[in-house]
């Protein structure tokens with residue numbers, strides 16, 4: 001089974017000339033819980049944005065479950081969920097509607113039962129009708 005996330009020789013130099021990522025290599029297995037820690041400006045957001053396809057790395061490769069994140073970007077994006085710290089889609093929208101909306105962003109059909117199960121697994125069922 002390929003790693004859920006594999007990063008090889010990843011570099012990012014911003015247009016300003018600042019090198020935010022310097023030869024990052026990383027392998028995470030499915031089911032592993034992984035935290036990225038570092039001081040302000042260390043490059044955490046740049047790395048996460050690169051993995052999610054929000055920022056284009058300057059060089060190197062990113063694979064998700066064996067799929068290259070550039071060549072197979074559709075498959076890769078279907079497998080990644082990003083929960084930003086501060087931004088929400090609509091702060092008055094219910095939790096269950098927000099989760100449902102994000103499926104649509106990746107071309108997935110609405111699936112009420114699946115969402116109910118995920119919220120149950122995450123102990124969030126009792127909050128599903130709350131606003132963000």
Ligand SMILES: Nc1ncnc2c1ncn2[C@@H]1O[C@H](COP(=O)(O)OP(=O)(O)OP(=O)(O)O)[C@@H](O)[C@H]1O
Nearest residue numbers: 014016018020038039040041042043044045046047
């Ligand atoms: N668009 C940009 N153009 C130029 N430099 C940038 C840009 N975005 C980030 N940087 C620089 O790249 C470095 C890494 O920034 P990044 O936001 O990835 O760090 P971080 O680890 O997420 O920091 P924080 O803990 O403050 O969230 C910083 O020095 C930052 O100033």
Ligand SMILES: [Mg+2]
Nearest residue numbers: 043044045046
């Ligand atoms: Mg950050």
